[in-house]
Amino acid sequence: MQTGTPQPTPPQLSEILFKNLKVRSIGPAVMGGRVSDIAIDSRNPFVFYVGLATGGLFKSGDNGVSFDPIFDKEAVQSIGAIAVAPSDSDVVWVGTGEANDRNSSEWGNGVYRSTDGGGTWQQAGLKDSRTIARIVVHPAKPEVAYVAASGHLWADGGERGLYKTTDAGKTWKLVLQAQGAAAARTGCGDVVLDPSNPEIIYATLYARQRTPWSFTYGVTATGGADVGGVFKSTDGGASWRKLSGGLPGQTGRIGLAISLSNPRVVMAVVQSDEGGASDINDIHSRRGGVFRSEDGGEKWARTSSINPRSFYFSQIRIDPANDQRVYVLGYALLASDDGGKNFREDLSEKVHPDCHALAIQPGSAPAPKAPKPEDKNKPPKPPFSQRLILGTDGGVYQSFAAGKGWDHLNKIPAGExxxxxxxxxxxxxxxxxxxxxxxxxxxxxxxxxxxxxxxxxxxxxxxxxxxxxxxxxxxxxxxxxxxxxxxxxxxxxxxxxxxxxxxxxxxxxxxxxxxxxxxxxxxxxxxxxxxxxxxxxxxxxxxxxxxxxxxxxxxxxxxxxxxxxxxxxxxxxxxxxxxxxxxxxxxxxxxxxxxxxxxxxxxxxxxxxxxxxxxxx
The missing domain is CATH 2.130.10.10 (YVTN repeat-like/Quinoprotein amine dehydrogenase)
Incomplete structure (x- = not known):
């Protein structure tokens, strides 16, 4: 009987075969990945932080020329929120778990805190919050912070609502939550502090839940209980009241902003199903949209029906130098120069769609120009802040011209x-x-x-x-x-x-x-x-x-x-x-x-x- 040549036995795969293999980046580097938050160091604006939906946290110390990963050694890489303490910029707070509620959104394991500008991190609690939408830090006390915990996206329970710490995250107190059975699916969607009085806080409650075949929010998620909305505290979170005065009911996700130059001006982009819901491609809401209060939240006026794809965006910003310049983030970056009445999207040219994060540098507005002779009796128009940093599904962009002439900072390996x-x-x-x-x-x-x-x-x-x-x-x-x-x-x-x-x-x-x-x-x-x-x-x-x-x-x-x-x-x-x-x-x-x-x-x-x-x- 004739037999063939014996075939050599292939080597068994083992660790030693891979020991000397080195990971190398091969590209492409023409895009970034989904950005969830951006924070600028107020004391040194050359320093800023970029949080990614699935790719961790990056820091630039040179105005965006280069970036360093500073969170790679931690247990999770999904970032929801970043905050730099105004009184001590070495103190940086990070909330893990992206809050944009996509099927692909990853979850986190709570809050992290650094006291050396992101060099090292300490886990600071709220491990079962899963998703964190915002962190704000007391302007004079870096150990005091508020965390908007949205909670589990796919399951009931967990840590949900607005939490406050006064001891750098050693302990937390739940200061705002939904009541009754609705609390199991309701978290805090956003929070802002009054820059003139940190005891005054505005926060939102937002109910939502996903299954592989559905996404429900608001009264649909809570079995009819209308527990969402905008809430205000004047005593550091000890007590709260729900604001109405022109705001709609049957709310979903709500984004908040407060004016630095005029803290009586508070604005919200509000998802509401009063009058019916909207199609995914319709950026207008029947009863929701952009709302503005000029008396600290007592009375609200609906200035616009604009409200793009609420669960994915719901971000609004007021220029710190000019409360008439308002930005709403959506498929494009929408800008208003009349306090939110009319919006345009001409600032979005050559910017990747799906805008999730916008940081505006206070103090970057130029000095007002001298009035022309024919305008000498008119009050001068306040200028706009010039430096903006925008985060999209395609990475990070920076403008030094109030949203014109964007520079794509495609230096972060964040493609997904x-x-x-x-x-x-x-x-x-x-x-x-x-x-x-x-x-x-x-x-x-x-x-x-x-x-x-x-x-x-x-x-x-x-x-x-x-x-x-x-x-x-x-x-x-x-x-x-x-x-x-x-x-x-x-x-x-x-x-x-x-x-x-x-x-x-x-x-x-x-x-x-x-x-x-x-x-x-x-x-x-x-x-x-x-x-x-x-x-x-x-x-x-x-x-x-x-x-x-x-x-x-x-x-x-x-x-x-x-x-x-x-x-x-x-x-x-x-x-x-x-x-x-x-x-x-x-x-x-x-x-x-x-x-x-x-x-x-x-x-x-x-x-x-x-x-x-x-x-x-």
Missing amino acids: YYRISLDDTRPFYRIAGGLQDNENWVGPSGTQTKEGIRNSDWTALAGGDGFYVLFDPADRDTFYAESQGGEVHRINLRNGEMRGLRPQPAEGQPSYRFHWNSPLIASRHKPGVIYLAGNRVFRLTDRAEHYTLISPDLTYNDPARTTATGSGAENFGVIYSLVESPVRPGMLWAGSDDGRLWVTANEGGNWTELTANLPEP
Whole structure:
């Protein structure tokens, strides 16, 4: 009997094989990631801090020329709020857990405090707050702080409401919370101190909860109890009263701002479902919007219906030098020069959309100009603060012209990749993948130039949020990339051709459901075959021009969980994981987000459910 040459035994993977491998940054560095908060050191404005939704905390000591990560050794990397103590800028407070309530928002483990400008950190309590929307520090006492704890996004309970510490976080007192059963889902959404009297505090209560198939807020989250709104204390949080005087009811998320130059002016951007809710693309509210009080919150006037996508934004700022200049953050940065009556978005040119954080440097307004002869009897118009630092889904921007001439400070490695894939190009293989709200990209693992990998070595492959990217096996310039909701497209980098290829049912047939991040895989056994998963599995061929359904609906298709509207992030009853056997052609495994597991051995000819064989969770 003739035998073949014995095959060498592959080495066992062990720690020693990876010991000398070093992580290196290869890009792309043309974008940042989602920014959640920004804080400027009031004593040295060259110093500022940037908090990221999932990437930790960065500090610049040179006006944004460079940034250093200062939170990497801590247990969590999701930042919700930053505050620099006004009386001692070495004292920095950080609240962990992003407060923007996306499905992708990560949670935190409470409050951290540094007494050396972020060099070292101490955990300072509220470990079960999960999400912190704002921290404000007493102007003269760096050990006194208020924390707006939004609480668990996905579950009841935990530490929720407005907390106060007078001993640098050793102990905390819950000074404002919802009453009754509604407290389990209601937290504090924002808090501001009166700059002329720190005993005067304004805060908001906000109820919300997510499931994989829904997002509820306000009275819907609390079973009808209207517990949200704006509250005021005049005794350092010892007692509170709910403000009305023109504010609507049935509120959701509310953002607050108080004027530094005129503390009687308080403003709020208010989500309200009185009169009905608004579509995701409608930046106007029927009864909510921008409200302004000029008497410390006693009476409020609705100045504008502007209120973009409340759960994701709800941020408002008043220029510290001029209470007529007001900013509302949303898909764009909206600016008003008449106290919030009219807004424009011309300051958002060349700025990445989805604005979450804005820091304005006090004292950066120029001196008033001498009036013209014809205006000598008119009071001079107060100038605007010139230095703004803006945080978006695309990173950090800085302006020294009151929102004009933005400089993109793309020096923080904060891109948020959902998925990556590799090819076998030589001598340097390529990496392709998609990022949160920053498209799909492809770039090399190395170059033969002395500069190494540069931004110019990376190429955008289009998309909104980016996810899976596949390489065409026959044409190195062709890629199959994906955006949210199964939006697959083919792009050719040689000629610029791009074609949308998402499967669509015939008119009158049930619609297909796709996950936010739908599985898209290339067959390793049949070059040119691509599998895409929604609630069913699709086989794409001929450069994805044609598709065949190769499965029935593999989910439970619960009608109570498959009707959410919006961005598609709440799409449920879909296949979340799809893999092809590396050794057996035609064998596919599919797992759904509602807990079903399937396998086919003949490329979808028939499917066997294995759910009953899974262990109990």
